[in-house]
Amino acid sequence: MQNPEEKYPAPPFPDQKQTPPGTEGELRPKADHGEDSYKGSGKLAGKKAVITGGDSGIGKAVAIAFAREGADVLISYLSPVEDEDARDTASYVEQAGQKAVLIRGDISKEAHCKEIIEKAVAEFGQIDILVNNAAFQMARKTLQEIPSEEWEYTFAVNIHAMFYLCKAAEPHMKPGSCIINTTSVNAYSPTPLLLHYAATKAAIQNFSANLAQILLEGGKGIRVNAVAPGPIWTPLIPSTMPEPETFGENTPTGRAGQPAEVAPAYVFLASEESSYVSGATLPVTGGRITI
Ligand code: NAD
Ligand code: MG
Secondary structure (H helix, E strand, C coil), X not given: CCCCCCXXXXXXXXXXXXXXXXXXXXXXXXXXXXXXXXXXXXXCCCCEEEEECCCCHHHHHHHHHHHHCCCEEEEEECCHHHHHHHHHHHHXXXXXXXXXXXXXXXXXXXXXXXXXXHHHHHHHCCCCEEEECCCCCCCCCCCCCCCHHHHHHHHHHHHHHHHHHHHHHHHHCCCCCEEEEECCHHHCCCCHHHHHHHHHHHHHHHHHHHHHHHCCCCCCCCEEEEEEECCECCCHHHHHCCCHHHCCCXXXXXXXXXXXXXXXXXXXXXXXXXXXXCCCEEEECCCCCCC
């Protein structure tokens, strides 16, 4: 047993800045995605998963865990600068003996969301697990500093894409399949720096709970849940937050979480062990309260 306050590096982190979307290569210290620690036990044997933003951060840790549990994984990501991160994730999936499929593009466009689902169906024949995890955020100090285009883009990436992907995937999901959406502690206690992002994360909570009702009607048998991470050490942070040095200080554990500490929540929600869980949000926040 290990004291959670001491398990991983705590602030201060080295001063650093990245250009969005950021990469794992530039992150100091390196994040832990469970590369050396996650042990599978066949919980997702034979399953086919789609993970948006699976190149880096939380999505990368989820991809590694899912593959070690026996799932094939399609990883969607945004930019050519993330090619190396995506290939690295794919290599861990393949080392686990599973199929990895990569697709790059902007999910704020419905046409690309359809393309992601079509590719998954072409490669896998079905979709058992859809993880809507990609998101955009940008810290802005005042209301006036938020460009209107950025407001719209944030909603397009974080919540419109979720609708497009769920809509395109549903016809290919059999009873027993599931959807897992990444929300945030910001849905409960919004930071003033992230007005637009926090609003999308609150929308994701409502969307997930409501879709959970819809997809358990008429024998559809698809569960929908969400995971609400607290501050997690990923490329998103030095590319969008003003003071990554202090990141995670505002949690009872006093430190940032690692992607490896979030991934098991997704494994639980994707596995048969959560067969009676739908419409729920699982907080993974280092003790930040979400009631
Ligand atoms: P990350 O940067 O590693 O992952 C986000 C990914 O989203 C990127 O890799 C990028 O490829 C993808 N993406 C962004 N815009 C996209 C677009 N337009 N089209 C397609 N893909 C796009 O960061 P992360 O922290 O692992 O983020 C994963 C999820 O976790 C996000 O939903 C984020 O809001 C959520 N989250 C993160 C934290 C945190 O502190 N890191 C806290 C709460 C919630
Ligand atoms: Mg990335």
